[in-house]
Amino acid sequence: MTVLPLPEFDLRLTLLSGQVFHWQEDGAGWRGVIGRTAVRVEQMAGELMVTPGAEKIVSRYFALDHPLDQIYATFPDDEFSRGALAACRGLRVIRQPRWECLATFITSAMKQVSHIRAMSLALRARFGDPIEGSDVAAYPEPERLARVTEAKLRTCGLGFRAPNLRATAIAVAKGSVDLEAIAGMETDRAREELCKLPGVGRKIANCVLLFAYERLDAVPVDVWIARVVRAMRGDGRLPDLEDYSREHFGAYAGYVQQYLFHHARISKTLPARSK
DNA sequence: ACCCAGGGGCAAG
């Protein structure tokens, strides 16, 4: 293991915040796969122990270059955002490989974080390429998933998401949607492109834009964020929740959203059923 | 036995 000096960072918080779903706890550290590279990371005080040779990949993946101080300075000044920031300091919005992020969030629809994780690990184990030095396989490429039957995908617990994952894998494999080309597009057009894929609507497209395309102002609105924004607004009439979030959360709205999401989920103080 | 989960898509109003 080599040592990486660290800016403000909380590895555990970052890995448990519902952006990525395959990392496994290993003693005081974590084992995972970044693309096709097996990695072990362990956080000490002010530094990160990293598998030798993976330093660059790791610092890019965990976005250690994001200027957290500047980002925090843009957070809105209300009790919810302040509370989320106090609870989640050091959480970073990471940079994930595009396809595995897209595919994973297609399987995330109406699923709890723990189960998204189970599906992701099952898909990797059954269809992914084994990675030397890792007991977690690479996420299966679109070309591979395109050749898997819907019935086999269902054995990984995908349920009604199975045909969507399969159809999206086929579309990406044959190039009708080009995931690399999307990186060069302005955000609204990039979102439009992603939404052409079966099983991808606004929420999942925004997850992919935020976690795989460095669009730190993209705001995925799920049931938790909906609750938080409603609580922020009181009983007044509701605007479009995504518009409201982008306008009030600032230039790094996606970061604010991620902190609010994770804080709400771990503290569970919000009413589940309020409309 | 319920209720809920990082939704999407399509029909109907």
Next chain:
DNA sequence: CTTGCCCATGGG
């Protein structure tokens, strides 16, 4: 343009 309903599965 909005709302209602179904899609399948596991956990609390």
